[in-house]
Amino acid sequence: MEHAPTRAADAYPFDMGSYSRPVRTGSAEAQRWFDRGLAWCYGFNHDEAIRCFERAARADPDCAMAHWGVAYAALGEVAAAEAEQRAFRAAVEGVPESRTVFNNTCRAILGVAEAMLDGELTYRKGAHDEAFAKLRRAAELSDDLTYDEPWGWMQPVRHALGALLLEQGRVEEALEVYRDDLGLSGRLPRAVQHPDNVWALTGLVECLDRLGRSHEAEPFRQRLALARARADVDIAASCFCRLDTSGAHAAHDHGGHGGHAGHCH
Secondary structure: OOEOOOHHHHHOOOOOOOOOOOOOOOEHHHHHHHHHHHHHHHOOOHHHHHHHHHHHHHHOOOOHHHHHHHHHHOOOOHHHHHHHHHHHHHHHHOOOOOOEEOOEEHHHHHHHHHHHHHHHHHHHOOOHHHHHHHHHHHHHHHHOOOOOOOOOOOOOHHHHHHHHHHHOOOHHHHHHHHHHHHOOOOOOOHHHOOOOOHHHHHHHHHHHHHOOOHHHHHHHHHHHHHHHHOOOEOOOOOOOOOOOOHHHHHHHHHHOOOOOEOOOO
16 A cells, blocks of 8 residues: 655654664655654663554554564553554454565564564563564574575574563573574574673673673673773663563673663664
8 A cells, every 4th residue: 555645744843864764654644753763762762662552553553563563662562562462463453464574574584573562562561581582583494584785584592582581580581682692502504603792791691690600791791891981872681672670780780881882672
């Protein structure tokens, strides 16, 4: 369906830059509002992100990722997020199997989005084991995407999985998740590893400190300090979906290093 853009989008008072993450929509206005919502998520202003994603959904109700954005950015409002999750799933049904974004089908990319969203919502409802299984499945779906530049799915699922495992005190499991993500375990192909990623390094160092293995953390602490020096926001965990960062602060204080992060979750 084609949608004519309106001038309302052009009156937005904030300059969000030129970054665009193409989503399936025939509406230039919906694409513009989605890009703004995503940028606000990256800047941790989830209230404004929701407003932008809602504008995208109004401009094109069939834009699945607009509904995903509202659900993803919802701050602990599980019922509201579930309503958007239902709208997201309905919109996905309207995406042709043949539609692609660069090297991947839209359905494959949206499958990662659905699994990750489902995992995080399940976690918020307190079903932690089920949530972790869903997030592991989301990671597998992301790994299975055909290699692309930029990545078909931009947010590493293991950063959320590791953060939530740590929040539940499952430190050994989280450590293995971060080792996989950083390419230290050798279990994942190079194309899906994120060497020296500031988010994964943050989680790895916290795990080692909490396990009493701070001597093993030292070389990674140095790499983390270098990564933080290039970044512009403070982080205490590998994903902002983790609400309790008391353990992270303790590990951070133990290491004695301050710093910033390069991109957001």
